[in-house]
Amino acid sequence: MPRERFDIEEVKRRVSCTELLRSFGHSISDKGFAKCVFHSEKTGSMRVWEDHVYCFGCHERGDVIDLAKELYGAHDTAEALRMLCGAFGICAVSDTNELAERARIARQKARERTNRIEKLKTVYYKLIAEYRRLEMNRERYAPRSPTESELHPLFRESLNRLAVIEDALQRCEWAIIDAERKYCQWLLCRVAKYLNGSTDFTETRKESR
Ligand SMILES: [Zn+2]
Numbered sequence: 001m002p003r004e005r006f007d008i009e010e011v012k013r014r015v016s017c018t019e020l021l022r023s024f025g026h027s028i029s030d031k032g033f034a035k036c037v038f039h040s041e042k043t044g045s046m047r048v049w050e051d052h053v054y055c056f057g058c059h060e061r062g063d064v065i066d067l068a069k070e071l072y073g074a075h076d077t078a079e080a081l082r083m084l085c086g087a088f089g090i091c092a093v094s095d096t097n098e099l100a101e102r103a104r105i106a107r108q109k110a111r112e113r114t115n116r117i118e119k120l121k122t123v124y125y126k127l128i129a130e131y132r133r134l135e136m137n138r139e140r141y142a143p144r145s146p147t148e149s150e151l152h153p154l155f156r157e158s159l160n161r162l163a164v165i166e167d168a169l170q171r172c173e174w175a176i177i178d179a180e181r182k183y184c185q186w187l188l189c190r191v192a193k194y195l196n197g198s199t200d201f202t203e204t205r206k207e208s209r
Contacts, residue, residue, distance in 0.1 A: 006081040006092055008065065015088050016050040017064050023087065024071050036060070037070040116184045117176055123191045124172040130195060131165045134158040168194065 021034055028034045028048050036046040037053075038060035045057035054061040062070075065080050074080035085092065138159065141152035168191055175184050 006085050006090065008077075008081060011081055011084055011088075011090055012051065012064055014090060015064050015084055017048050017053050017067055018050060019088075020064055020067055020071065020084070021048060037067060038062075112181070113179050116179050116181065119188055120172055120176050120179075120184060123188060123195070124169065124176070126195055127165055127169050127172065127191065131162070131169065134162050134165065138162065164194070 018028060021028060021037075026034050026037075029044060032048050033044040034046050034048050034053075035041055035044045036055040036057055038046075038055055039058040041057055046053050046055040052061060052063050053067060064084070065077055068074060068080040068084045069077070072080060072083045074083055084090070135158065137154040137157065141155035141158075143151060143155070168187075171187055172191070175187050
């Protein structure tokens with residue numbers, strides 16, 4: 001469990017000395033005097049302002065944190081802060097900031113993942129189109145008789161590339177499900193290059209391993 005941290009300035013802004021004293025049942029006169037928390041007395045000689053107090057009897061002065069230390073019997077500032085925050089419903093900064101940060105990262109990751117999947121789908125459809133073209137050529141330019149000596153170049157191309165495209169399609173399907181960042185980047189890059197005809201998909205796919 002992370003150690004709780006409180007913003008002292010935030011606490012001072014949100015809890016006034018008057019509020020804190022009243023929460024302990026101390027009454028404050030019309031002129032702003034209360035019984036001192038630093039020494040014991042019958043009549044109030046501690047002047048109370050919103051952000052600090054000063055005692056005309058014992059000459060102690062302090063802010064809301066000093067008051068809290070006395071009233072809660074806290075050992076130190078950290079403990080007084082913790083108790084003040086608990087009593088006045090103020091969240092620890094570490095908690096709120098950490099949660100907000102975690103939520104922000106989660107949102108960003110989800111966005112990135114969606115983008116990856118969209119890109120994969122785009123290349124997937126391009127691959128499908130390429131696959132159909134090759135399949136059509138394979139039928140259209142197939143040798144009409146077993147004695148045909150020269151294979152049509154488009155028929156040869158389709159033989160060479162259909163298996164590669166099938167492999168790429170399969171990889172895209174997996175990647176769309178998994179959407180792991182590094183693999184998607186690599187795959188998108190390879191497929192793009194392959195579709196541009198600049199590189200052979202099969203020759204370079206071991207690079208990522
Ligand atoms: Zn006093």
